Amino acid sequence: MPLLVLWFLVGLLCIALVYYLFSIYAAWRFFRPSPAPFGRTRDRPGTTLPPVTILKPLKGAPPDLYDSLASFCQLDYPTFQILYGVRDPNDPAVAIVKKVQRDFPQCDMSLVVAPSAIGANYKVSTLHHLTPQMKYDYLVVTDSDVCVAPDYLRTIIPPLTPTETGLVTCVYRGGSCQPLPALLESLMINTTFTTQVVVASQIEQPTYAFGATIALKRACLDAIGGFARLSDYLADDYYLGYLIAQAGYQLRVLSTVVETRPDAGSLRELFYHQLRWARTQRNCRPGGYVGTVVTFGTVWACVSLLCFRSSVEMTVLALSVIGLRLLTAAVMNSVFLQSTLPRPVILLTLLADLLSFVVWCASLRGNTVRWREYTFRLQKDGRMVRVN
Numbered sequence: 001m002p003l004l005v006l007w008f009l010v011g012l013l014c015i016a017l018v019y020y021l022f023s024i025y026a027a028w029r030f031f032r033p034s035p036a037p038f039g040r041t042r043d044r045p046g047t048t049l050p051p052v053t054i055l056k057p058l059k060g061a062p063p064d065l066y067d068s069l070a071s072f073c074q075l076d077y078p079t080f081q082i083l084y085g086v087r088d089p090n091d092p093a094v095a096i097v098k099k100v101q102r103d104f105p106q107c108d109m110s111l112v113v114a115p116s117a118i119g120a121n122y123k124v125s126t127l128h129h130l131t132p133q134m135k136y137d138y139l140v141v142t143d144s145d146v147c148v149a150p151d152y153l154r155t156i157i158p159p160l161t162p163t164e165t166g167l168v169t170c171v172y173r174g175g176s177c178q179p180l181p182a183l184l185e186s187l188m189i190n191t192t193f194t195t196q197v198v199v200a201s202q203i204e205q206p207t208y209a210f211g212a213t214i215a216l217k218r219a220c221l222d223a224i225g226g227f228a229r230l231s232d233y234l235a236d237d238y239y240l241g242y243l244i245a246q247a248g249y250q251l252r253v254l255s256t257v258v259e260t261r262p263d264a265g266s267l268r269e270l271f272y273h274q275l276r277w278a279r280t281q282r283n284c285r286p287g288g289y290v291g292t293v294v295t296f297g298t299v300w301a302c303v304s305l306l307c308f309r310s311s312v313e314m315t316v317l318a319l320s321v322i323g324l325r326l327l328t329a330a331v332m333n334s335v336f337l338q339s340t341l342p343r344p345v346i347l348l349t350l351l352a353d354l355l356s357f358v359v360w361c362a363s364l365r366g367n368t369v370r371w372r373e374y375t376f377r378l379q380k381d382g383r384m385v386r387v388n
Helices: 002-031 065-073 092-103 122-133 152-156 180-201 218-223 236-246 267-284 286-295 297-307 312-336 343-363
Strands: 052-057 080-086 108-113 138-141 165-174 214-217 250-260 368-371 374-378 384-387
Touching (some): 002 180, 002 297, 052 065, 052 122, 065 092, 080 092, 080 122, 108 122, 138 218, 152 250, 165 180, 165 236, 180 312, 180 343, 214 218, 214 236, 218 236, 236 250, 236 267, 267 286, 267 374, 297 312, 297 343, 312 343
Parallel strands (some): 052 080, 080 108, 165 250
Antiparallel strands (some): 165 214, 368 374, 374 384
16 A cells, blocks of 8 residues: 555655646747737827726725725726726725726716626626626726736737637736735745636637736627626636636637736635635536646655655655745746745745645535625536625
């Protein structure tokens, strides 16, 4: 039995080594400059940038909300509209939106308060109530904690203009340095989630989207039944991409990087946030999610060091996996994502990996998730039901 365990761990460690090496190659291919005809449209004679409506569903007022919203008011783009939506007129986000409106009067932006829910997903309900106010046929949906650069729309809208393209999405990085739970979540995003995305981009055609940025055409949204079609789905971003792909349109994952600001204030809050995301992944792509067990090289290296510490060969192999994991995490975080997190915190990647494995194990059973102050039961078809 010990020999069987030994070879089992050797196999897992070797797979992890290959995965980490391939992730660097995949990231290089994903982020390298592309010769595709999607340059800066304003520099090409005879072309124009289509006007865009930006949809921002809001709830609550985390510390960085003003900065995140203000970044959208400073976009270098000819014509765009921003629609903010809340469910509660007393939501603290309302005061932040009004301050942004006062500080950037030149921007076309409106606040919509819509308490009624059309389904279990209250974010989708807010998006549904924003649709009557949309002026333009190109739409961008972003989470409330996303912060962008001035050329944001100039980089994501031109790839959406071809007739066959229905939706584009992009990767994102975590930018919170404190408190510790928020920093750990930023590292999970930068070193684990993004790695999985860029690896997947090299081996499959995307049929999903990420809530940090979803740009799509109104005609494509109408073709799948509008936001109302997603009113009971937990993973509304995933199914928005999936349904548009099923309707026959192409999806693209862009190398444009936006920044999110995780606001987990405690390890408990971080755990339940990650558990919700993990059970959502398991529900959407069960086979691929279970298969990610082979990517937890840090865990298998620690197990190997504990069980076979007397073996020089196993010790060398395990330490090689840990070293390569830290190297790939540092390269992904600092080189490709250009994260502003202090470089020494990359050592916390090992702790983040162990926590991710605990979340992965917990996610294999159970079908309830916590989303803010609510608890939902996740069904096999991706829909959710609120638990009283």
